[in-house]
Amino acid sequence: MEVKYRKSQGLTDKKLSYCPGCTHGIVHKLVAESLEELGVLGKSVGVASVGCSVFSYEFFNCDMQQAPHGRACAEATGIKRVLPNNVVFTYQGDGDLASIGIAETIHAANRGENITVIFINNAIYGMTGGQMAPTTLEGQRTTTSQDGRNHLIHGNPIKISEIFSQIEGAAYVERVSVYNPKQLMKAKKAIKKAFTYQVEKRGFTLIEVLSSCPVNWGMTPPDALKWIEEKMTPVFPMGVFKDSGEAHE
Amino acid sequence: MQPIVFMTGYYGSGKTEIVLELAIRDQYDMVIDLDIINPYFRSREAHRALAEAHIQLISSDHDQPTYADMPYVSGRMYAPFLETGVKAIYDLGGNDLGAKLLRQFEMFDQEIELLLVVNLFRPETSDTEKIIQLIHAIEGSSGRKVTGLINNTNLLKETTAEDILAGQVVLREVSHRMKLPIRFTVVERHVPVEGIAWDGDLLRLQLRLRKSWY
Amino acid sequence: MAKVLMKGNEAIALAALKGGIDAFFGYPITPQNEIPEYLSKHLLAAGKVFVQAESEVAAINMVYGAAGAGARVMTSSSSPGIALKQEGISYIAGAELPCVIVSVMRGGPGLGGIQPSQADYYQATRGGGNGDYQLIVYAPETIQETIDTLKESFDIADYYRNPVLILVDGLIGQMMESVDFDKPIRKRFIPEKDYATTGTDHHPGRNIVNSHYLNPDELEQHNLHLQKKYQQIKNNETKFEMINMEQPDYVIVAYGTMSRIARSAIEMLEEQGIHVGMIRPITLWPYPRAAFDQIPKSCKGILCAEMSMGQMLDDVLISDRGRHDVAFFGRVGGIVPEPEEIVDAILHFQERVVK
Amino acid sequence: MPKGKVTFDYEMCKGCGLCVAFCPQHILYQDKVDLNKSGYNIIKVNDPEKCIGCAFCAMMCPDSVITVEVNK
Missing domain, CATH: 3.40.50.920 (Rossmann fold)
Known part of the structure; x- marks a missing residue:
C-alpha cells in the first residue's frame, strides 16, 4: 500500500491549541502542505498574529515571528524587505486583519509587498470570548451584539476580498472556504497559487478563508460547516477577486 | 544687481543669515520668507531685528506665522513685483525643493537676481561638480536662471580666512564654467580679512538666529 | 572625510549609514524630517532598504520584523510619533531584538508644538509601552556626540540585543555644527545573530521571534533574565x-x-x-x-x-x-x-x- | 482487499467528528467508551473493507490525526 495522505512536514509535532472541529487546523494544514510541496519550508518565515492563532508560531514547521495585534503585515514587510528571497507569510484572523490591522494590511498590499496573507474569517472573536468581529453577519448574536448585529448600531460586515481587489499592488485575491472536501481542495489550490506568485515575485497575495468557530457559534463542528455554507457564503461570496497574472518585475 | 533678489542654495548653506545681513546693511524695503521646507531658523524668527531696521517682513498670513508648520505663504509675497522701486529679498527654502516656489511668480516678467549661496563645507556642495548639479536642479525646479554666486564657505566658529579662500578657488571655477559672477563673499565678523582679495562684495556677517551658547 | 558642516538631522542620517544601517522604516513628523529624507536617497542608492510606512505604528513593527530577520535597523520620529511606537518598542524589547530609535523631541502634551523640548524624558526612560523593559537611552549634547553615539549604538544594540534610543531635541536636530564623521568608535565583540528568522535552511532548528509566554513561571524567568541583562548594562554602559x-x-x-x-x-x-x-x-x-x-x-x-x-x-x-x-x-x-x-x-x- | 486503509494517531484526536461527517462510505463512528489521554472519544472504523481511500476524512481532520494508504 502507498501513503495517500499523511500529516504535512510543514507542521510541527505540537498539538494544535484550537477547539475540536475548528477549521483553523484545516487551514494550517493547507498552508503547511503548500509550503512543503513547493519545497520552500526551509526559507519560509511566518508571522503569527494575535487571536486564537497566536500560537501558530509553535505549529508551522518553519521560522516564525509573533506580531502585535494587527501589525503582522508591517512586520512581514520588515522581514521581506531585508530577506527578499525568502517566503514570508502572515496568518491572521478577522479581528487582527480586518479591524485593528486594516491599515497595515491595506498599505502592505498597496506597496505590492511580495508577501502572502492568509486571512481567517470566522465572523467572530474567538479568543476573547465570542465578541462581535468586523465580519460578524447582520443579525448574528455575539457577546457584544447580544440582540444580533444591527448595521445601524454596529455597522456592516466588512468585505475584505472585495476591498483588496481594488488595490493596485495586490496580485492575487481569492475568497475560499473549507466547509467540505471539494471547497477544501479549491482552498488548497488558491493558497498554493498565492505562494507560487510570491516565489515568482508578483506582489501581494491574500487568501480569505471562510472558517468556523463551533464553540462560540454554539454548534457542533459539522453544523458549523453547514452554517458557513448557508449563512456566510451569501454575504461573503467565494471566488477570485483579483488575479493580475502578470509578472511583477 | 536687480532690486528683487531671491536667495537660494543647499539647505544649511546660510541663506537666511545672509538675507538678514544684506537686508539690514543695504536697507532693503522687504524681506519675504518663503521657506516652506523647514520650520526652524527662518528669517521670520528675526522679526524684531527687521522691524528695528524698518524692513517689512512678509511670511505667512497665518495668525501664528513664526512657528507654524505649514507651507501657507502670504499673498503679499507678490508686492515687490506689483509696485515699482521696491527693493526686496526673498528667502527661499533649501535645495531645488525650496526653489520650486519661484513657479508661483511665472506671471511676472521682471528681471530678478537668483543668487546661489554655497558653503564648501556642506558635503552636498563640496566640489565644482556638485555645485553645478545643484544649479541645474534649482534652475529646473524654479524655471529661472541662477544669476550669481555667494561664497559662504564656513565652519562656524572654527572658520579661517584660508577656508574662505579655498571656497573662492572652487567658486571661481564654477563661475568660469557657468559664466556666473561671484556677487558676494561672506565673512563672519570674528574672522580677520585684512589684505585679502575677495571676489565680489564683502559681506561681514553677524549671526542673528544662532545663540551665543551654541 | 575631513570636517564638514552638518545639520543635526542630516548628521544623524549619515551617522546611521556609517554605523552600518541595513534598513530604515519611518513616517514623517516635524522636526526630524531630514532624517528620512536623507536616508531615502542614500539607502536606496546603496541597495539597502528604506520604507516610508503608513504610520509610526507600522514603521516600528517593520523595524521589529527586519530586526528579527537579523538586519541593522533604525527608525526616527518625534514626540507624538514616538508615543505611537511604544507598542512595538515593548515587543522588540520583550523579544530581545536590537534596533536604534532616534527621538527628536518637540513640545507637548498632545499635538503640542514643533519647537525644541525635553518633555519626553519619562517617555524615553520609563517607557509608554507595557511591561518591565528598559531601553538604553543616550542624550548627546552636540551633533558630534550624536554622531559618535549613533555610530556605536548599532553595536551596543546588537551586543545586548536591546533597543537603543537616541534622545535629542529639535534644536540639535535642526542646528548646524562642524563635525567629523571618522572618529573611531569602541570595538565590541558582536555575537552571531543565531536568533534571526532567515529560514531553517540557514540554521539548525526553528527560530522564533516572540515575546509571548503564557506560563507565569516562564514569563517570570524571562523577566528575571531581562533584569540580569539590564543590570549588566547598568554596570557597563552608564555614562x-x-x-x-x-x-x-x-x-x-x-x-x-x-x-x-x-x-x-x-x-x-x-x-x-x-x-x-x-x-x-x-x-x-x-x-x-x-x-x-x-x-x-x-x-x-x-x-x-x-x-x-x-x-x-x-x-x-x-x-x-x-x-x-x-x-x-x-x-x-x-x-x-x-x-x-x-x-x-x-x-x-x-x-x-x-x- | 479494500481499496484504502485509514490509521489514526489517537492521542492527537479531539473527537470533533468531522471525519465521520464527511466519510462517503459512512464507515467511521465515534466510540462511546474509548477515550484518549486528553479525554476525547476517539474515532473508529466499523467496516474497514468498505474504505475507498478517498482521504476525505483525513483532509477534513483539523488535527492531522489520520493517515490514508491506498492500493494501486
Whole structure:
C-alpha cells in the first residue's frame, strides 16, 4: 500500500491549541502542505498574529515571528524587505486583519509587498470570548451584539476580498472556504497559487478563508460547516477577486 | 544687481543669515520668507531685528506665522513685483525643493537676481561638480536662471580666512564654467580679512538666529 | 572625510549609514524630517532598504520584523510619533531584538508644538509601552556626540540585543555644527545573530521571534533574565560627564541642549565668583546615580535644569538620596532658555528648592 | 482487499467528528467508551473493507490525526 495522505512536514509535532472541529487546523494544514510541496519550508518565515492563532508560531514547521495585534503585515514587510528571497507569510484572523490591522494590511498590499496573507474569517472573536468581529453577519448574536448585529448600531460586515481587489499592488485575491472536501481542495489550490506568485515575485497575495468557530457559534463542528455554507457564503461570496497574472518585475 | 533678489542654495548653506545681513546693511524695503521646507531658523524668527531696521517682513498670513508648520505663504509675497522701486529679498527654502516656489511668480516678467549661496563645507556642495548639479536642479525646479554666486564657505566658529579662500578657488571655477559672477563673499565678523582679495562684495556677517551658547 | 558642516538631522542620517544601517522604516513628523529624507536617497542608492510606512505604528513593527530577520535597523520620529511606537518598542524589547530609535523631541502634551523640548524624558526612560523593559537611552549634547553615539549604538544594540534610543531635541536636530564623521568608535565583540528568522535552511532548528509566554513561571524567568541583562548594562554602559567639580558651591544637573546652556551659565557665574559644577548624564537610562556620590562636600545644593516640568528631577532626587537641597528650573513649550535664566536660578537657589 | 486503509494517531484526536461527517462510505463512528489521554472519544472504523481511500476524512481532520494508504 502507498501513503495517500499523511500529516504535512510543514507542521510541527505540537498539538494544535484550537477547539475540536475548528477549521483553523484545516487551514494550517493547507498552508503547511503548500509550503512543503513547493519545497520552500526551509526559507519560509511566518508571522503569527494575535487571536486564537497566536500560537501558530509553535505549529508551522518553519521560522516564525509573533506580531502585535494587527501589525503582522508591517512586520512581514520588515522581514521581506531585508530577506527578499525568502517566503514570508502572515496568518491572521478577522479581528487582527480586518479591524485593528486594516491599515497595515491595506498599505502592505498597496506597496505590492511580495508577501502572502492568509486571512481567517470566522465572523467572530474567538479568543476573547465570542465578541462581535468586523465580519460578524447582520443579525448574528455575539457577546457584544447580544440582540444580533444591527448595521445601524454596529455597522456592516466588512468585505475584505472585495476591498483588496481594488488595490493596485495586490496580485492575487481569492475568497475560499473549507466547509467540505471539494471547497477544501479549491482552498488548497488558491493558497498554493498565492505562494507560487510570491516565489515568482508578483506582489501581494491574500487568501480569505471562510472558517468556523463551533464553540462560540454554539454548534457542533459539522453544523458549523453547514452554517458557513448557508449563512456566510451569501454575504461573503467565494471566488477570485483579483488575479493580475502578470509578472511583477 | 536687480532690486528683487531671491536667495537660494543647499539647505544649511546660510541663506537666511545672509538675507538678514544684506537686508539690514543695504536697507532693503522687504524681506519675504518663503521657506516652506523647514520650520526652524527662518528669517521670520528675526522679526524684531527687521522691524528695528524698518524692513517689512512678509511670511505667512497665518495668525501664528513664526512657528507654524505649514507651507501657507502670504499673498503679499507678490508686492515687490506689483509696485515699482521696491527693493526686496526673498528667502527661499533649501535645495531645488525650496526653489520650486519661484513657479508661483511665472506671471511676472521682471528681471530678478537668483543668487546661489554655497558653503564648501556642506558635503552636498563640496566640489565644482556638485555645485553645478545643484544649479541645474534649482534652475529646473524654479524655471529661472541662477544669476550669481555667494561664497559662504564656513565652519562656524572654527572658520579661517584660508577656508574662505579655498571656497573662492572652487567658486571661481564654477563661475568660469557657468559664466556666473561671484556677487558676494561672506565673512563672519570674528574672522580677520585684512589684505585679502575677495571676489565680489564683502559681506561681514553677524549671526542673528544662532545663540551665543551654541 | 575631513570636517564638514552638518545639520543635526542630516548628521544623524549619515551617522546611521556609517554605523552600518541595513534598513530604515519611518513616517514623517516635524522636526526630524531630514532624517528620512536623507536616508531615502542614500539607502536606496546603496541597495539597502528604506520604507516610508503608513504610520509610526507600522514603521516600528517593520523595524521589529527586519530586526528579527537579523538586519541593522533604525527608525526616527518625534514626540507624538514616538508615543505611537511604544507598542512595538515593548515587543522588540520583550523579544530581545536590537534596533536604534532616534527621538527628536518637540513640545507637548498632545499635538503640542514643533519647537525644541525635553518633555519626553519619562517617555524615553520609563517607557509608554507595557511591561518591565528598559531601553538604553543616550542624550548627546552636540551633533558630534550624536554622531559618535549613533555610530556605536548599532553595536551596543546588537551586543545586548536591546533597543537603543537616541534622545535629542529639535534644536540639535535642526542646528548646524562642524563635525567629523571618522572618529573611531569602541570595538565590541558582536555575537552571531543565531536568533534571526532567515529560514531553517540557514540554521539548525526553528527560530522564533516572540515575546509571548503564557506560563507565569516562564514569563517570570524571562523577566528575571531581562533584569540580569539590564543590570549588566547598568554596570557597563552608564555614562556621564563631570564638569567644573572642584569644590563647587552648587551643582547643576542637565542633559542635551540644556547642558550647553548651563555651560554658558557656569562661565557667567564664575565671573561673579560663584563656582558651579555640572553633572551631565549622557545615558539617561541607565541613570548615572554614582555621579552623585562624587559631589564634593563644598556643594550647598543641586539645581536640576530641564526643558520639561521636572521629569529628570525624579532621578536627581533618587540619586541624591536627600543629601542636598535640590532646586528645579524648567522651561517648556518650545522655549529654549537663555543662560542668564540659569544664572538667576542659582542666585535665587533657595526660592527654587523642591519641598 | 479494500481499496484504502485509514490509521489514526489517537492521542492527537479531539473527537470533533468531522471525519465521520464527511466519510462517503459512512464507515467511521465515534466510540462511546474509548477515550484518549486528553479525554476525547476517539474515532473508529466499523467496516474497514468498505474504505475507498478517498482521504476525505483525513483532509477534513483539523488535527492531522489520520493517515490514508491506498492500493494501486
